[in-house]
Amino acid sequence: MVDKQRKPTRKVKQSISVKPTLEFDLWRFYFMWFVVLACFIGLVGRAFYVQVINKDFLQNKANANILRTEKLKAMRGVIYDRNGVPLAISTPIMKVVIDPRDYFETKETFEEVSAALKKQPNSSKLKYQLPKKNLNLDELADAVGIDRAELKKNLNDRPRSRYLVLKKEVPPAQAELISSRNFAGVYAEKTYKRYYPQPQANAQIIGMTNSEGTGIEGLEMQLNERLSGIDGAQTIVRDKHGNRLKSPEVIKQVTPGEDIHLSIDSRLQYILYRELTAVGVTNNARSASAIAVDVKTGEILALGSWPSYNPNDKDGLNNKDAMRNRGAVDMFEPGSTMKPFTVAAALESGKYTPNTVIVTSPGTMRIGNHTIRDTHNYGSLTVTGVIIKSSNVGSAKIALSMPYSTLPTFFKRLGFGQRSAVKFPGESGGLILPPSKWNVSEVGTMAYGYGLNATILQLAQGYAVLANHGVKHDLSLYKLNQQPKGEQIISAKIADDVLMMLEQVTMPGGTAKQAVIPGYRVGGKTGTAHKLRPDHRGYSQTEYRALFAGVAPISDPRLAIIVVVENPRGQYYGGLVAAPVFAKIMQESLRLLDVPLDKPLDTATAAK
Numbered sequence: 001m002v003d004k005q006r007k008p009t010r011k012v013k014q015s016i017s018v019k020p021t022l023e024f025d026l027w028r029f030y031f032m033w034f035v036v037l038a039c040f041i042g043l044v045g046r047a048f049y050v051q052v053i054n055k056d057f058l059q060n061k062a063n064a065n066i067l068r069t070e071k072l073k074a075m076r077g078v079i080y081d082r083n084g085v086p087l088a089i090s091t092p093i094m095k096v097v098i099d100p101r102d103y104f105e106t107k108e109t110f111e112e113v114s115a116a117l118k119k120q121p122n123s124s125k126l127k128y129q130l131p132k133k134n135l136n137l138d139e140l141a142d143a144v145g146i147d148r149a150e151l152k153k154n155l156n157d158r159p160r161s162r163y164l165v166l167k168k169e170v171p172p173a174q175a176e177l178i179s180s181r182n183f184a185g186v187y188a189e190k191t192y193k194r195y196y197p198q199p200q201a202n203a204q205i206i207g208m209t210n211s212e213g214t215g216i217e218g219l220e221m222q223l224n225e226r227l228s229g230i231d232g233a234q235t236i237v238r239d240k241h242g243n244r245l246k247s248p249e250v251i252k253q254v255t256p257g258e259d260i261h262l263s264i265d266s267r268l269q270y271i272l273y274r275e276l277t278a279v280g281v282t283n284n285a286r287s288a289s290a291i292a293v294d295v296k297t298g299e300i301l302a303l304g305s306w307p308s309y310n311p312n313d314k315d316g317l318n319n320k321d322a323m324r325n326r327g328a329v330d331m332f333e334p335g336s337t338m339k340p341f342t343v344a345a346a347l348e349s350g351k352y353t354p355n356t357v358i359v360t361s362p363g364t365m366r367i368g369n370h371t372i373r374d375t376h377n378y379g380s381l382t383v384t385g386v387i388i389k390s391s392n393v394g395s396a397k398i399a400l401s402m403p404y405s406t407l408p409t410f411f412k413r414l415g416f417g418q419r420s421a422v423k424f425p426g427e428s429g430g431l432i433l434p435p436s437k438w439n440v441s442e443v444g445t446m447a448y449g450y451g452l453n454a455t456i457l458q459l460a461q462g463y464a465v466l467a468n469h470g471v472k473h474d475l476s477l478y479k480l481n482q483q484p485k486g487e488q489i490i491s492a493k494i495a496d497d498v499l500m501m502l503e504q505v506t507m508p509g510g511t512a513k514q515a516v517i518p519g520y521r522v523g524g525k526t527g528t529a530h531k532l533r534p535d536h537r538g539y540s541q542t543e544y545r546a547l548f549a550g551v552a553p554i555s556d557p558r559l560a561i562i563v564v565v566e567n568p569r570g571q572y573y574g575g576l577v578a579a580p581v582f583a584k585i586m587q588e589s590l591r592l593l594d595v596p597l598d599k600p601l602d603t604a605t606a607a608k
Contacts, residue, residue: 070236072250073191074229076213077257079206079220081266082299082479088206088220090192090213094175096144096166100155103185106131133184140183144170168211169193194220198266200308201273204325205264205477207425208311217311217323219260219477222425229257261479263299268292271588276306276563279581283568289326290563290581291456292589295464295551297480298473300422301559301589303327303456327456328424331431332564334459335529336390336574337549338411338449340498341462343383345410346398347494354384354497360393368441372396372448387501388510390526392448399447404438407446413489414472415461416454421474430454449527459562463549466502467557470495499523503554515550515579517587519597524550524582526574531567543567548578552586555598561586 079088113130117123134140137155141148144166151166158164166186170178175188194209196202207218215224232254276288292302305326310316317323324330346352363377372392378385386394399407411417417432431453433442445451457475465472470490502523506512511526527547530539546565551557563578563585571577 069251070189070234070248072232072234072252072254073189073213074231074254075192075256076194076209076229077227077259079227079260079262081262081264081269082301083265083267084261085266086197087202087262087264087266089195089197091195092172093168093191093193094170094172095168095189095191096170096175096178097187097189098140098155098164098166098183099185099187100158100161100164101185102162103135103155104159106133106184107135110135131184132182134182135184139181140166140178140186143178143181143183194311196311198270199310199312201269201304202264202266203308203311204305204323204327205262205303206311211314218325218425219262222423223260227257227260230255263294263301263476263479264303265301265592267592268302268585268589269304271592272302272585273304273306273308275581275584276304279565279568279577280306283565283570283577285565285569286567287326288563288565288581289330289456290561290585291327291460292585293460293464293475293560295467295557295560296473297484298421298461298464298475298486299480300460300475300477302585303477325424325426326564328420328422328427329455331428331453331455332545333450333452333529333532334454335449335527335545335547336392337459337525337527337547337562338452338454339387339390339395339447340466340502340525341411341414342395342399342407342447343387343501344466344490344494344498345407346383346402347497348410348490349402349406351401352383352398354382354501356383357381358383358386358391358394358397360386360391360397363393365393365396365444367396367400367444368439370441370445372444384501384504387498387525388504390505390511395447396444399443400440404440404443405435407443408432408435408438408452411446411452414458414465416452416458420455420457420461422457422477424457424477427457428453428455430458449529456562456564459549460560463551463560463562465490466495466498467551467560468495499551499554499557502550506550511575512548512550512579514575515548515583517552517583517590519599519601520552520587520590520595521554521599522550522552522583522586523554524548524579526579528572528574544572546572546574546577548574548582550579550582550586552590553595553598558593558595559586559589561589 076090078086081087110131137152138148141151146167154164178186179188192213194213196206205218207215207220209220210216215221215227220227232250233252234248234250236248272290272292276290279285280288287305287307289305291300293300307319307322309319309322357380359380360374360378363374365372374391374393378389378391381389381391381394411432417430419427419429442451461475468486469492470488471486472489473484473486502525503521504510505525506515506522512524515522515524529545529547531543531545533540544567546568547563549562551560561582563581565577568577
């Protein structure tokens with residue numbers, strides 16, 4: 001029986017989810033790909049920014065921490081004499097340098113790790129990070145040999161600097177010892193120190209370099225670019241503690257400096273300097289200078305002055321006057337050493353021969369407001385006699401008998417009044433007055449070596465022309481590997497005639513008997529010139545310049561030598577002071593050059 005009061009069962013409505021549509025799935029798909037693509041583009045953009053746009057900045061930041069570029073110093077070229085003897089060489093030396101920034105960063109790391117170790121004493125990781133560098137500045141100062149307080153001050157003044165020189169010219173053994181003590185930020189750079197094996201004799205020609213190896217005097221300065229070479233560079237990778245991670249990588253090769261071969265013969269140079277020192281000291285002179293030239297080539301075999309200096313001693317460079325190359329820099333009135341050129345001009349004019357007679361009586365001559373005087377009244381002299389007796393009056397009369405332009409023009413042709421081909425630093429050009437000043441007074445005094453200024457180089461050039469049969473070769477301080485082509489500027493006959501006159505100056509009756517050399521025929525001319533007063537108001541009666549210019553051997557001249565002694569005390573005549581110096585230098589030079597004798601050797605005279 002059915003229970004009619006039973007409530008009917010309630011039907012539960014079934015939950016049904018909406019079936020996704022195709023459009024909804026595509027939208028979700030595109031959104032996911034958009035997110036992925038955006039992330040990809042962001043990563044690519046970031047990578048592009050880091051690796052391309054900001055590459056240099058980030059690379060420099062990294063390099064600043066681990067990469068150091070060091071300069072590789074080029075070795076300076078050697079200066080040799082003509083025989084291959086070194087006159088200037090470079091020896092390896094070290095420079096001790098510190099990187100202040102590296103030092104302070106290492107110190108900061110040490111302090112931070114040390115503080116952390118106090119909190120975690122047993123932390124092996126922290127112990128590994130502790131820099132194993134010596135941070136004691138007092139020990140560093142003592143090892144290098146500098147003041148402790150000065151070192152600390154320099155570091156504190158430049159804490160962000162990457163380069164601070166502690167000491168230059170440190171011996172390699174000492175530099176190695178400093179490096180072995182593992183000071184933070186300290187390393188040694190290889191450089192070179194210039195050394196001069198024959199210092200005083202060559203100093204005024206060779207010159208010197210400064211502590212950085214740059215030429216500051218003489219040929220070292222003039223040839224600095226050729227001698228210096230080109231420095232190289234290498235990179236060194238280090239960790240943050242300064243430890244080298246790999247071997248250095250050379251990024252620029254070193255180009256060594258060029259070697260230079262001079263015309264100088266160091267043997268002759270030594271002899272020349274020795275004799276100049278002797279005459280300077282003996283006569284209490286202000287200075288003494290000389291030059292020796294190979295007349296066949298124009299090569300300068302020796303050139304020097306006393307007093308000189310030692311370029312190896314940088315602390316002894318107080319006498320700047322001694323550092324001048326007087327042979328090139330100083331110009332002066334050459335006095336009677338110019339008379340042979342006056343005679344050569346006269347012979348070239350056609351108005352004179354060696355035997356033409358000149359009346360010099362009464363031994364004086366008035367031109368304008370100036371009186372020309374001879375030491376004696378020589379009466380009538382031939383042109384040759386004017387040279388032998390060194391007559392000022394005879395020379396002036398010869399010069400004034402020709403057009404005023406003749407003499408100064410002839411002197412210029414020989415090279416006076418202009419710098420020589422040597423072009424030495426600071427070289428003087430001498431002085432010949434301009435044509436507007438060529439009057440009777442100027443030409444008359446110019447004839448015997450006053451009223452013009454010359455250098456030792458110019459005098460040597462002129463006498464080399466006379467000795468080389470009138471052929472001029474430009475002077476050279478560099479060794480020539482082949483015979484140079486000369487220029488015939490005076491006829492060979494005129495040059496030879498003047499040379500014969502110069503030989504008679506050294507014979508009995510001449511003014512230069514002390515210039516005679518056993519076994520060789522010698523020719524030359526003395527000069528004794530009054531010096532201008534310091535106020536340029538006339539000439540001093542107490543200060544002189546003693547000169548001698550000569551050549552040998554006369555039969556086949558090889559050398560021309562000029563000697564100038566400034567302010568000798570006591571004896572001051574060129575024949576007594578300068579001629580003996582010429583004889584000593586010439587005799588030993590001819591012997592060393594194996595020049596054959598050209599006259600019988602007087603054994604008794606030679607022994608004496």
